[in-house]
Amino acid sequence: MQALAASVAVVLAGLAVLWQATDGGQALTAERARRLTALRDMPAVPEVVLETMTGTPLPLGGPTKRATLVEFIYTTCPTICQAAGAEMARLADDVRAAGLDESVRLVSISFDPGRDDPDALNAYGEGHGADGALWTVARPDPDDLPALLATFGVVVIPDRWGGFTHNTALHVVDAGGRLRAIVDYDDPAAALTALHGVVQ
Amino acid sequence: MTTTTGAMLPEAAYGPQEGAVKLTMLLGGVVFLLMMIFGLIMRAAQGGMIAVDPALFYQIMTAHGAGMVGTAGLTGAAILWYFTGRHVPLLAGVYWAFLGLFLLGVVCILAAIFLGGYAGAWTFLYPLPALSGGLWGPGASVLFLLGYVSIGVGFLLLHLEVMRRLMARYGGIGGALAWPLAFGKGRPEDAPPPAVVAAMASSVFNTLGIVVGAAVLVASIVNLLVPGFAVDALLAKNMIFFFGHVFINASIYMAVIAVYEILPEYLGKPWKTTRIFAIAWTVVLVFVLAVYPHHLLQDVPMPGWALAMGQIVSYFSGIPLIAVTAFSLIVYLRAADMRWDMAAALLVLGVAGWSVGSVPAILDGMIVVNKVMHNTQWVPGHFHIYLLLGEVAMAFGFMAWLVRRPLAADARPGAARLSGLDHGVFMAYVAGGAGFVLMFLVSGALSVPRRWAVHVPDWFLQDRLATLFAAMVIGAALIIVLRYTAVLARRAE
Amino acid sequence: MTLPRLSLAAALIAAAWVFRAPLEADPVTHILVQLPLLALAGALLPGARGTGGAWNRGGWAMILTAIFAMAFWMLPRSIDAAVSDPAVAASKFLSLPLLVGLPLRLGWPRAHPLLRGFLKAQALAMLGVLAFLYTHAPVRLCNAYLAEDQVRLGTGFLATALALAVLWVAPLLGAQGAAAPARRHRSVS
Ligand code: HEM
Ligand SMILES: [Cu+2]
Numbered sequence: 031m032q033a034l035a036a037s038v039a040v041v042l043a044g045l046a047v048l049w050q051a052t053d054g055g056q057a058l059t060a061e062r063a064r065r066l067t068a069l070r071d072m073p074a075v076p077e078v079v080l081e082t083m084t085g086t087p088l089p090l091g092g093p094t095k096r097a098t099l100v101e102f103i104y105t106t107c108p109t110i111c112q113a114a115g116a117e118m119a120r121l122a123d124d125v126r127a128a129g130l131d132e133s134v135r136l137v138s139i140s141f142d143p144g145r146d147d148p149d150a151l152n153a154y155g156e157g158h159g160a161d162g163a164l165w166t167v168a169r170p171d172p173d174d175l176p177a178l179l180a181t182f183g184v185v186v187i188p189d190r191w192g193g194f195t196h197n198t199a200l201h202v203v204d205a206g207g208r209l210r211a212i213v214d215y216d217d218p219a220a221a222l223t224a225l226h227g228v229v230q
Numbered sequence: 231m232t233t234t235t236g237a238m239l240p241e242a243a244y245g246p247q248e249g250a251v252k253l254t255m256l257l258g259g260v261v262f263l264l265m266m267i268f269g270l271i272m273r274a275a276q277g278g279m280i281a282v283d284p285a286l287f288y289q290i291m292t293a294h295g296a297g298m299v300g301t302a303g304l305t306g307a308a309i310l311w312y313f314t315g316r317h318v319p320l321l322a323g324v325y326w327a328f329l330g331l332f333l334l335g336v337v338c339i340l341a342a343i344f345l346g347g348y349a350g351a352w353t354f355l356y357p358l359p360a361l362s363g364g365l366w367g368p369g370a371s372v373l374f375l376l377g378y379v380s381i382g383v384g385f386l387l388l389h390l391e392v393m394r395r396l397m398a399r400y401g402g403i404g405g406a407l408a409w410p411l412a413f414g415k416g417r418p419e420d421a422p423p424p425a426v427v428a429a430m431a432s433s434v435f436n437t438l439g440i441v442v443g444a445a446v447l448v449a450s451i452v453n454l455l456v457p458g459f460a461v462d463a464l465l466a467k468n469m470i471f472f473f474g475h476v477f478i479n480a481s482i483y484m485a486v487i488a489v490y491e492i493l494p495e496y497l498g499k500p501w502k503t504t505r506i507f508a509i510a511w512t513v514v515l516v517f518v519l520a521v522y523p524h525h526l527l528q529d530v531p532m533p534g535w536a537l538a539m540g541q542i543v544s545y546f547s548g549i550p551l552i553a554v555t556a557f558s559l560i561v562y563l564r565a566a567d568m569r570w571d572m573a574a575a576l577l578v579l580g581v582a583g584w585s586v587g588s589v590p591a592i593l594d595g596m597i598v599v600n601k602v603m604h605n606t607q608w609v610p611g612h613f614h615i616y617l618l619l620g621e622v623a624m625a626f627g628f629m630a631w632l633v634r635r636p637l638a639a640d641a642r643p644g645a646a647r648l649s650g651l652d653h654g655v656f657m658a659y660v661a662g663g664a665g666f667v668l669m670f671l672v673s674g675a676l677s678v679p680r681r682w683a684v685h686v687p688d689w690f691l692q693d694r695l696a697t698l699f700a701a702m703v704i705g706a707a708l709i710i711v712l713r714y715t716a717v718l719a720r721r722a723e
Numbered sequence: 724m725t726l727p728r729l730s731l732a733a734a735l736i737a738a739a740w741v742f743r744a745p746l747e748a749d750p751v752t753h754i755l756v757q758l759p760l761l762a763l764a765g766a767l768l769p770g771a772r773g774t775g776g777a778w779n780r781g782g783w784a785m786i787l788t789a790i791f792a793m794a795f796w797m798l799p800r801s802i803d804a805a806v807s808d809p810a811v812a813a814s815k816f817l818s819l820p821l822l823v824g825l826p827l828r829l830g831w832p833r834a835h836p837l838l839r840g841f842l843k844a845q846a847l848a849m850l851g852v853l854a855f856l857y858t859h860a861p862v863r864l865c866n867a868y869l870a871e872d873q874v875r876l877g878t879g880f881l882a883t884a885l886a887l888a889v890l891w892v893a894p895l896l897g898a899q900g901a902a903a904p905a906r907r908h909r910s911v912s
Binding site (some may be wrong): 031032033034035036037039040043044045048051056057059060061062063139165169185187189190195198 | 781793864
């Protein structure tokens, strides 16, 4: 009897812990978890100033005129970041077609500011058709980088080829500077829906 | 402080559990009948005698396959439990848990098929459960697979209990498998009885199959819930074949125990564990253990010859055992003055069907290389021989034995022959069964594909004859099951 | 008797801590070396008094504790957090010895032989499933590790399953196998 009670207690406690640890069974991976956090907690993005591909300063975080769609890349990436650039170009077209270009801006942020100087950013931007107005490519101050990555939940690890492996996604930040949604980098439709949700 | 949990249980918890086993066989008999009727419907539909919507046909086929294989396993396990209980004490609760989990699994499977519309065949070959063309949802597939998991857990418990007791009593797995004798060190007098060897071998075998099966089942469930996890089709196929092949073979190997334990009563002398016998069982085990894991490790696409080799080897691995069993039986039968009754006749038929069934299997194994027969009705042809005329005959024989007339009444050797009605029923079962499987083999030889709901008129002749033969089998089976039920009911009063 | 075991446990935990950077750099050593080391350390700890009480009959409560703790550490996000969040890292060094290793030692010998057999079979099947998941996942499951490392980890799970299968089955083959469980029981009483 005592043994049964103890076992039931363990099961209940165990289930409660697992429930808690998986956000109610919804997130088994860190990637899912950060997406849930964005939807649920809307964390505030640190107020930093980026340097764009044209060398001009660009404030991120805090109240802004437009909602921001953020993507993290590094320009020497031979794989995902090139695909991500192509997807971003498509998304820019979709944003214009949806008439959102007055209320939304797209920013590709490099997490490799040491190597990605404005020239490199510019090359990447031109290569993929970033116009500098609706869509620009930028880099943060190296000191701001850790806080930025931590807030967005982006993890960058060196691959064995001198480059990086990173969790690529589209991050929607509303005009109040809060992270509201994270969707797959190759899912512009979902990004557009999320943007619609935060601009009105 | 107490010592072991087992030792704390009162001795009364042990016993051969006659009641539970009889109930199981009643359930098994009824399900066999039902599934045979499903088979009849399929055969009649293929013969164009009745119209069955193809969607329904595949639901029926799924139910027939899963139901028959499951029930073969169930009746085999009941036989295993009953006769192992003669040699070692077994924990009664384990059997009830087994039965409960089995029935739970059956409920899940039936609901998945007839409420959820699942019709991806009993082999749940990836990616069929996920590709229903809108006929059924992933929920139905998951439910179907969960039903298998439940049944698998039940079997696992049962086999663990059997192995544990046999290991303790006969000195490890090797002792229970009569390895000292097999390797020429022990004396036949010290070897465990045939039932123990068979019980140990089939339990080891099936446990391994279940562990592999559980892994592939859970993997398939994950794939259904998160389609991104693409199962490696080849690997999944191997694992499923391994699991299915082992399970169905184990059901026969368990059922043979009834032959080893019951026929001596009729022969008047015990069935002995000989050196050859011990070697034959070990060969089966070693082949299954050694050949398949090797297969599973190959992540690279397997060349055709490897698959063909695997099939041939796995078929051949059973041959020594079948040969030894059938050969000993012939020797025993010649020497003895048999007292035939329904039980004895069906058990002998079971051995014969098991042996004969292996012949087309070998042919299939060889012919598969040039891929002529492979997906034809030759395949259901061969397995219906060793199932319908093998495993099911043994199970029916066990049922007949459970409700036999006391032998003492006409104890004079050679006196009791099959009575008139018994004789007719038995002959109907044999002739109907033989005719039925023959039609499958003929169709196979004529390249009629298996698993086709609708046949072209050219194939109708065999289909219709098969339907007729199937009706004969069902008639005979009905009488066997009814008689069993009637005697049980009478004795219960 | 307790002192050497205690120091061995401490040494194992210390080793897992000191070498955590190289161990955690690769998911294979992180999950298949460091975590088992920590659990092993817990199994060496002396059991507190009272663990033989009625509440631990059949070992159920302790085994369930270990199962849930293992389930927690089987979540990819727990592994990610253990690398990125110092608080979770600390909880790893505490929970694996205290909630996995120690409970297993306190529960296992009391468990019914059937339960033990069932759990072993279950462990093999689960390792097989993990092997499948990690070799076939279409995405990275841990943000902290590379996709190719994930596949290696999957292969590692398979190897572990095979090794455990051999380890568990081999002793049962001969006659000694029959005596071994009985000996284990006696040591419990
Ligand atoms: C009167 C008895 C039976 C009849 C009329 C019957 C009929 C059939 C038919 C028509 C098929 C489909 C053949 C095809 O692929 O075209 C089939 C398949 C099958 N039968 Fe039977 N059967 C009988 C007994 C049994 C027994 C006793 C077992 C096993 C214990 C069994 C197991 C199976 C299995 C596993 C399949 C394969 C299903 C699949 O392809 O997914 N059958 N049977
Ligand atoms: Cu990249």
